[in-house]
Amino acid sequence: MPDVQHDPAAGKFFLDKDGQQAELEYRRHGAQMVITHTFVPDALRNRGLASELVRAALDLARNEGLKVVPVCSYSADFLQRHPEYADLRA
16 A cells, blocks of 8 residues: 655645545644545545545644544544544544
């Protein structure tokens, strides 16, 4: 599986695979990370890429002491399914 990359200036995590890009967009608001969008192209779906992107974002939030506001429905569902990240929810 390709490595998740982070572009803090653009507020996104992304993976490039097979000439396409999956991405998670966020914005920082004080001590919060607001996850606004997760997108995986149809050709790359069902490979766990969205989960990898969300995990990378949540790991960064934990490392930087941020709380997470999951506006994106995928990230909200992910947080509900993974109680190990429950402490991050704002």
